[in-house]
Amino acid sequence: MNDMFDDEPEDDPTTRLSLTEPVNGTSFASPKWYLKGRMLQYLIRLADGKKPMRLARPPKLIWSWLAQKLMSPAQYRRLCEPHIADMHAQYFECISRRDWKGARWAVIRGNLYAIPSWVWGAVASILLWVKHWLTA
Amino acid sequence: MDNGKSWPSGKELEVLRLLQSAGSGMYGLELVEKSHGAIGRASIYVYLSRLEEKGFVAVKRPTTADHPGMPRPIYRINGLGAKALEAAEMVGMIRQGARS
Numbered sequence: 001m002n003d004m005f006d007d008e009p010e011d012d013p014t015t016r017l018s019l020t021e022p023v024n025g026t027s028f029a030s031p032k033w034y035l036k037g038r039m040l041q042y043l044i045r046l047a048d049g050k051k052p053m054r055l056a057r058p059p060k061l062i063w064s065w066l067a068q069k070l071m072s073p074a075q076y077r078r079l080c081e082p083h084i085a086d087m088h089a090q091y092f093e094c095i096s097r098r099d100w101k102g103a104r105w106a107v108i109r110g111n112l113y114a115i116p117s118w119v120w121g122a123v124a125s126i127l128l129w130v131k132h133w134l135t136a
Numbered sequence: 137m138d139n140g141k142s143w144p145s146g147k148e149l150e151v152l153r154l155l156q157s158a159g160s161g162m163y164g165l166e167l168v169e170k171s172h173g174a175i176g177r178a179s180i181y182v183y184l185s186r187l188e189e190k191g192f193v194a195v196k197r198p199t200t201a202d203h204p205g206m207p208r209p210i211y212r213i214n215g216l217g218a219k220a221l222e223a224a225e226m227v228g229m230i231r232q233g234a235r236s
Contacts, residue, residue: 058205078185081206082164086177088205089165096203116178121185 058088059107061114070122079121083114142190144220150174151183152192152213152221161196161210184211192217 061067067080087110094102144152154170155162162170164180175183187193194214201207213221 075185078188079181082181082184082209085201085206085208086163086165089201089203089208092203092205113178117181120182 059091059110060084061087061118062111063115063118067118067122071118071125075121075125079117080114083110083117086110087114144187144190144192144224147175147179148183148187148192149221149224151180151187152217155193155211155213156218156221161212163208163210165208167211187217192220 061080061084064080064084068076071079087106090106090110091103094100094106150171151167154167154175158166158170164184165177167184168175168177168180184193184195188195192214194212196210196212198207198210
C-alpha cells in the first residue's frame with residue numbers, strides 16, 4: 001500500500017502556498033503574487049456577500065504611447081503629465097468615496113480633455129522638426 | 137526679451153492674473169475653476185506650458201502625492217511674470233471682457 005505513494009513527492013512545507021511569507025524565494029512584490037493576492041481578496045469579499053473591492057490601479061491615458069512618440073520628453077512632461085495627474089487625483093478621490101461611476105467618468109473626462117494638449121504638442125513638435133530640417 | 141515672440145497673449149495674461157490673485161501656488165484645475173469658464177480644462181496646460189517656456193511661471197513638480205497616482209504640478213507666477221502682467225495692465229492689454 002505504501003508503494004503506491006512512492007512516486008509522489010514528499011509534502012515539503014516550503015512548497016505550500018503561504019499568505020504571509022514568500023515561497024521559494026518569490027516575492028509578493030512580483031506581479032504574479034500581487035495578482036493572486038488581489039484575486040483572493042476579491043473572492044473572499046464576494047463570498048462574504050460584500051461588494052467586491054475594485055482594483056485601485058492608476059489609470060492611463062489611452063493615446064499616451066502615441067503622444068510620447070510624437071512629442072519631445074519636455075513637451076510630454078508639460079502637456080500630458082498634468083492631465084494624467086489630474087485624472088489620477090479625481091479618480092482616487094472618487095475611489096475613496098466608493099463612487100465607482102464617478103471614477104469611470106474621471107478617466108473618460110481625463111482622456112478627452114488631454115486630446116487638445118497632446119495634439120497641440122505633437123503638431124508643434126512636427127513643425128519644429130520640419131523647420132530644423134529645412135534650415136539644416 | 138524678444139517682445140514679438142515672448143510677450144504673453146490675452147489668455148496667458150488672464151492665467152497670470154489668476155495666479156497673481158491667488159498668491160500661493162495653484163493646480164491647473166483650480167485655475168480653470170477660478171476663471172469661471174474663461175479658460176477651459178482642455179487648454180489650460182497649453183497656456184501654462186507656453187508661460188513656462190517663456191519664463192513667466194515657475195512650476196513645482198512634487199515627487200509624492202497623497203494618492204497612489206501621479207502628483208499634480210503646482211504653478212506659481214514669478215517675478216518676470218508679475219512684471220509682464222503689470223506692464224500689460226499699464227498699457228491696457230487686458231480686455232475688460234476677459235476679466236468678468
